[in-house]
Amino acid sequence: MKNNIRIGLLSLIISFLIENSFAQSQNEPVNNRPIPICSSENKPYRDFDFVIGNWEMFDTDGRKVGEQVYVKREQGCLITEEWTTVSGGTGHGMTFVDPKTGLWRQVYVSPMGYIDYSGGIDENGAMVLEGVIYPTDGSPSAPIRGIWSKQDDGTIKEEFLIFNSKTNTWGTFYLGIAHKKN
Numbered sequence: 001m002k003n004n005i006r007i008g009l010l011s012l013i014i015s016f017l018i019e020n021s022f023a024q025s026q027n028e029p030v031n032n033r034p035i036p037i038c039s040s041e042n043k044p045y046r047d048f049d050f051v052i053g054n055w056e057m058f059d060t061d062g063r064k065v066g067e068q069v070y071v072k073r074e075q076g077c078l079i080t081e082e083w084t085t086v087s088g089g090t091g092h093g094m095t096f097v098d099p100k101t102g103l104w105r106q107v108y109v110s111p112m113g114y115i116d117y118s119g120g121i122d123e124n125g126a127m128v129l130e131g132v133i134y135p136t137d138g139s140p141s142a143p144i145r146g147i148w149s150k151q152d153d154g155t156i157k158e159e160f161l162i163f164n165s166k167t168n169t170w171g172t173f174y175l176g177i178a179h180k181k182n
Contacts, residue, residue, distance in 0.1 A: 038077035044097055047121045048079060048104055050150050055178040057158070065176060083110070104129060106146070112136060115144060125150060133162065133173075145170065155179050 038045050051070045059065050066085040073080055081093035091110030098105040098118060105118040106129055117131025126149040133144040143163035148156055155177050162173040 036075055036077055038097055038099075039075040044102065044104065044120055045076070048095060048127055048148075051079065051081075051127075051148060051156065051178075054181040055156070056181055057176045057178050059176055067181075068178060081108070115146075117144060117146060144173065151177075 049072070052072055053070060055068045055070070056064055057066045057068055064086055066083060066089075068084075069082045071080050072078070077096060079095040081091075081095065083089075083091040083093070089110065089112070091108060091112070093106050093108035093115075095104060095106040097103070101118065103118040104120050104127065106115070108115040113133055113135040115131060115133045117129040119129040120127070122128045126147050129146045131144060132141050134141045142165070145161045145163075147159045147161070149159070151157055158174070158176050158178055159172065160174040161170040163170055
């Protein structure tokens with residue numbers, strides 16, 4: 001019985017110390033909870049906010065190929081993505097600023113494969129992430145680059161390039177235009 005009380009008291013003290021040391025490392029508490037730095041307006045935490053919302057995706061010939069929904073979650077520290085193709089395919093992504101690197105990172109999962117890539121805003125204002133795609137059909141993994149570019153008309157150009165190690169070149173894997181749903 002005494003051991004249980006000691007363990008409980010020790011756990012309480014450790015929890016208190018951890019919570020207080022974390023709170024002191026943050027700016028201002030809200031309701032005695034620290035404000036996470038990732039929910040601030042500071043760079044790079046709002047760099048990818050331009051994708052937030054409901055979108056219809058079209059190919060370059062103007063045919064609708066799917067829909068995307070991007071939602072900010074976890075006090076603005078996470079952007080989730082839900083992708084649905086017109087034929088019923090799906091995929092989900094989680095995008096966040098990696099605290100270790102300070103870069104945006106996206107982990108995307110669908111029945112077709114997994115993508116893990118990171119990066120940031122380039123000199124033209126486009127979000128560029130690079131990493132690896134892991135197909136689920138047994139094909140070899142390959143380097144991949146995703147580029148989200150805001151267009152003057154409010155659309156977003158989404159281009160995904162895959163690296164061909166035989167030709168040592170990047171080729172288009174997917175190119176589409178996202179239109180905001182009303």
